[in-house]
Amino acid sequence: MTDLPATMTAITIPTPGGPEALVPGTRPVPQPGKGEILVKVAAAGINRPDVVQRRGLYPPPPGASDIPGLEIAGTVVALGEGASRYAIGDQVCALVTGGGYAQYCPTPEVTALPVPLGLSLQEAAAIPETFFTVWSNVFDRARLQPGESLLVHGGTGGIGTTAIMLGKAFGAKVFTTAGSPEKCEACRSLGADLAIDYKTQDFVAEVKAATGGKGVDVILDVVGGTYIQRNFEAAATDGRIAQIAFQDGSKAQVDFMRLMLKRLTHTGATLRSRPVADKAAIARALEEKVWPLLAQGALRPLMDRIFPFTDAAGAHARMETSAHMGKIVLEVA
Incomplete structure (x- = not known):
């Protein structure tokens, strides 16, 4: 010592x-x-x-x-x-x-x-905080596999940038949302295949268009609130949603029929x-x-x-x- x-x-x-x-x-x-x-x-x-x-x-x-x-x-x-x-x-x-x-x-x-x-x-x-969080939620809990698609909300934050990089590094197709053209460009520079400006574009429609109507396999969400229902719409059959924060609030009115019809898994965790x-x-x-x-x-x-x-x-x-x-x-x- x-x-x-x-x-x-x-x-x-x-x-x-x-x-x-x-x-x-x-x-x-x-x-x-x-x-x-x-x-x-x-x-x-x-x-x-x-x-x-x-x-x-x-x-x-x-x-x-x-x-x-x-x-x-x-x-x-x-x-x-x-x-x-x-x-x-x-x-x-x-x-x-x-x-x-x-x-x-x-x-x-x-x-x-x-x-x-x-x-x-x-x-x-x-x-540490972002890599531990992304690994445990995207790869452990949501079981992202090579060749699957990942939607990352808030792509230019610490969590978002880490999720884009790790998703690409392990063979996923990565979509992300961000709040300006400049932020979308930053996401693409990190490897995002599609960056959606959530202020001017509907991420559900954009994701559906980019996947031929299938939706995405895994969603990493820090927003919550109104995004909860929209994530159910954007997810593919057997999709997994990892909830790690609630920047738009932890309470929402949600129709859970999509959860059943698509066999979705909605999981959450704190670290x-x-x-x-x-x-x-x-x-x-x-x-x-x-x-x-x-x-x-x-x-x-x-x-x-x-x-x-x-x-x-x-x-x-x-x-x-x-x-x-x-x-x-x-x-x-």
Whole structure:
């Protein structure tokens, strides 16, 4: 264990609210528990759950830090009891349940992965939350197969850009929705076969036209609300819909007849509160199947903007404009 300071700077939320609610504060440097490693954070990714937590609408799960931040990259500086995979000085990126917006953050070593060859620490910090989420929902739960079609809603966000790249990398035909011609072009540049401007086009009609009336095999939805019924219309027979967020609300009036007639599967999941063992299994699958593609340069996270640690409020304001394309990251050190 290296010599560590007693205190650190962390981004806190004294009172829930807008981006200005994120305030730098002083906290004790955490100690790694059993099976954990302590990471000196170089960069932390920004995700929509952080925004919802800042507003006071998404409390951390029991035992998690109240400091926001679900993904980090940095250098291992201490090992907890039983932690043996990594050595002091190793560079890792990790999925965490909170505490990422800080100079030091502990993580179970089983949800930490080596920084992929050729990626900066800022790029590595942009990977865990979105890659874990997309892999577990699109490939594990929705069982996307090579040769099938995938519709990704919100194609230029962190989840969307990751889903487009992973879908193409594993042999799917990828359709996506985005909110402007520029965003649609960005989706196509990532490999999307069809990008639909949801402000001027009906994604159900466009998907049906592109598939000869069949519909799509898998839909990854972050919108919810009125999209729930429309997803049922856009899905193919035996289609699978993976629900991971509700930007348009979690309540809707839905006619479930399509669910029966098309033999659809509508599944949903959150990641943050899942057991460590579940996240560890996702980490192993990513390391086996996706990490080689990152190391080869076949995949690379799309970076929108890197903000200094002290401007977490600016990073959140950027995300809330929805103007970003790709990942927003805080540079901590």
